[in-house]
Amino acid sequence: MTKSTDSRPTRDQRRWPLWKKLLVATTVLMVSFGLAETIATAFYLRGDIEPQSIWVHATDNQTAAVEFDPVLGYRLTATPTRMMIIGSNGVIESSGTFRGNNLGAPDNDDFFPARGPDNRKRFVVLGDSFTSGLYMERSWPDIAESLSQQGNSPIELLNFSIDGGGVANWQQVLTRIIVADGYDIDGVIFAVYGTDLSRPFTFWDQVVPGYNRPMQLGRWPDFQASGPETRSRDRLEPLDTWQVVSSQVFDQYLSGQRRPPVSRPFQFYLTGKCRALVSSLFHHDDESRQLLKSLSHLPDAELFFRDRRHVISEIEDALQKQRLPALVVHIPYREVLLTRAGVASENLRFYLESVGESWETQSFAKLIGADFVDGSEAFKDLSVAEIHAHWLPIDGHWNQAGAEQFAKFLVPIVKTWADRQK
Numbered sequence: 226m227t228k229s230t231d232s233r234p235t236r237d238q239r240r241w242p243l244w245k246k247l248l249v250a251t252t253v254l255m256v257s258f259g260l261a262e263t264i265a266t267a268f269y270l271r272g273d274i275e276p277q278s279i280w281v282h283a284t285d286n287q288t289a290a291v292e293f294d295p296v297l298g299y300r301l302t303a304t305p306t307r308m309m310i311i312g313s314n315g316v317i318e319s320s321g322t323f324r325g326n327n328l329g330a331p332d333n334d335d336f337f338p339a340r341g342p343d344n345r346k347r348f349v350v351l352g353d354s355f356t357s358g359l360y361m362e363r364s365w366p367d368i369a370e371s372l373s374q375q376g377n378s379p380i381e382l383l384n385f386s387i388d389g390g391g392v393a394n395w396q397q398v399l400t401r402i403i404v405a406d407g408y409d410i411d412g413v414i415f416a417v418y419g420t421d422l423s424r425p426f427t428f429w430d431q432v433v434p435g436y437n438r439p440m441q442l443g444r445w446p447d448f449q450a451s452g453p454e455t456r457s458r459d460r461l462e463p464l465d466t467w468q469v470v471s472s473q474v475f476d477q478y479l480s481g482q483r484r485p486p487v488s489r490p491f492q493f494y495l496t497g498k499c500r501a502l503v504s505s506l507f508h509h510d511d512e513s514r515q516l517l518k519s520l521s522h523l524p525d526a527e528l529f530f531r532d533r534r535h536v537i538s539e540i541e542d543a544l545q546k547q548r549l550p551a552l553v554v555h556i557p558y559r560e561v562l563l564t565r566a567g568v569a570s571e572n573l574r575f576y577l578e579s580v581g582e583s584w585e586t587q588s589f590a591k592l593i594g595a596d597f598v599d600g601s602e603a604f605k606d607l608s609v610a611e612i613h614a615h616w617l618p619i620d621g622h623w624n625q626a627g628a629e630q631f632a633k634f635l636v637p638i639v640k641t642w643a644d645r646q647k
Contacts, residue, residue, distance in 0.1 A: 262495045269494040272313025272487040278620035279485045280360070280467040282323065282440065283307040283475035284431075290323050291440065293430035293461070296401050298387045298394045300329025301359075310360050310620050311478055313487045318617040319624060320479075321360045328402075331357040332384040333367060340409045346643050347381045349403055351395040352416030354622065355556050357386035361625050368632035369639070378640055383410070389442065391424030392589075396536045399543050411643060412549055415595070417586045418556035422533075430461055431469060440467035529588065541593045550646045551595035554635065555586040559616045559623070562601060566609045596642060603634030 241249075268274045284290055284306050294300045305324040311317050327335040340347060350356060350366045358364025366382040373380045385402070387394045395415065403410065426445040443460040465488045470478075477483035530537055544551055583599075590597040604612060604627075615627035623631070 258495070262493055265494040266492075270487070270489055270491065272484070272489070274494065276312040276314040276316070276619050277466065277487070277489075278310050278312055278318060278617070279487075280440075281309050281311055281475060281478060281485060282431075282467070282469050283472045284469060285472050289431035291429050291431045292329070293428055294329065295428070296397050297329065297385070298390050298397075298427050299429035301325025301331060302329070303327075307472075307475060308360060309475070309478065310617065310622075311485060312619045313485065315481055315484050316618065317479065318620055319360045319622075321358070321362060323359055330383075330385050331359055331364065334381075336383050336408075338406050338408045341381070343379075345379050345381045347383065347408075347410045348639070348643075349383045349385055349399070349408070349410055349413045350416060351398060351413065352386040352556075353390055353418055353421055354386075354388040355418050356384065356416045357388050358384075358628060359388065360622065361628060363625065363628065365628040365632040365635070368629055369636050372632060372636045373640065376640070378643075380636075380639060380643070382414070383408075386416070387427060388429070389424070390427045391421035392533060392540075393424065393426040393445065393536055396540050397426065400539055404543050404547060410549065412646065413544065413551045414639070415551065415553045415589075416556055416600075417553060417589070419558065419582060422530075422582075422585055422589055425533075428461070440464050440469060442467075527592075529585070530592065537589065537592050544593060544595075550642075551590075551593055552598060552639065552642055553586060553590035553593075553595045554598045554600050555583055556631075557599075557601035557604065559612065559621060562604050562607070562612045563609060565601075565605070566607070566612060568609055598635070598638055600631060600634070603631050 265274060282290065290302050290304070290306045292300050292302065301323055302325055305322050307320065308323050309317060309320040326332045330336060354360070356364060356366060358367070364384060364386075366384045366386075370380065370382050385395075385398045387398075399413065402408075403413075424444070428443050430441045430443075440463075441461040442464040443462065445460070468485055470485075474483065478485060527534070543549075587597050589595075604615065607615065615630055616623050
């Protein structure tokens with residue numbers, strides 16, 4: 226009886242060579258990455274990944290709710306219209322009302338040069354969107370007024386803040402409205418955030434009233450001396466992150482039936498993240514050291530503000546001529562508060578950059594002869610979770626809770642400061 230021969234390949238014969246294994250593994254990896262890249266890029270362009278905030282304004286008539294003004298930057302109409310901040314992922318962050326007083330300023334009360342019959346202390350407040358508070362139900366100056374009435378010395382805060390504005394807009398309000406019209410006030414409060422002191426004159430307009438049109442934003446090119454008569458709508462450009470829609474579309478956003486369109490330049494999302502990661506491994510430490518080095522050699526304030534020195538000088542002169550005390554309050558970045566609360570790894574560079582802006586704000590206070598208050602003290606005892614709870618989830622602004630926290634902190638400081646001026 227003959228022995229049968231097994232023709233099946235042995236285990237060694239069935240084993241793939243190394244080059245074939247590498248080829249298959251590489252192919253699987255590339256196909257998987259390509260599929261993941263396609264999905265991630267699609268979600269990024271749609272706004273689900275790294276969502277951005279979009280400001281949406283509802284209007285149902287042909288009358289602009291925001292009108293260009295060469296002195297203020299813009300004036301709000303008296304007719305109330307709704308607005309919201311919504312993430313590109315559909316998350317509603319905040320909602321508020323656009324409505325101006327008799328001067329088109331973001332205040333519930335009308336402004337008049339003469340002091341009211343109750344003879345309350347009056348202060349002009351100059352700030353940006355954190356202080357105008359149009360995206361919330363109540364701004365911090367409005368809350369502060371209400372809180373002050375609970376004591377024996379109520380105050381009146383005239384909110385002349387301009388969304389997106391800064392030192393050049395404040396100079397115009399102070400010299401061409403407060404001083405020119407002879408306002409009877411007890412002082413001026415500057416609420417400074419971020420790059421406010423580096424912003425030239427800023428203005429807005431809803432140039433063509435209607436739907437599905439972005440708001441128009443313009444900035445004077447520099448701090449060169451120029452009066453309102455030289456400013457015009459010619460420099461206005463569409464702002465894609467601020468949309469004007471009908472009430473129907475606005476309600477669809479609120480209900481989640483629709484999302485605002487997102488304008489993002491095309492890029493491969495995962496590929497870009499990989500490049501950024503590799504770049505950070507080689508340059509992060511160098512950039513941090515450079516920032517630390519620059520912060521150890523802060524320039525002279527006069528030299529630092531040389532391009533806008535005439536603007537600051539006009540503010541200083543107006544305060545001195547009217548014998549008005551001034552208080553400069555620095556509004557903190559959320560990232561700075563998170564860094565102080567222990568989330569240092571992801572916010573270190575941002576924190577280092579903000580140190581320079583804090584120095585800039587303190588230098589501004591010294592140049593105009595004002596007292597300085599560090600507004601970050603309002604949030605110093607909050608945990609990381611509590612800090613997040615006081616800010617909008619995507620946008621960089623604080624929410625209603627943040628505005629209330631800031632107002633509670635500032636009211637006693639303003640009262641004490643005002644009493645010292647007697």
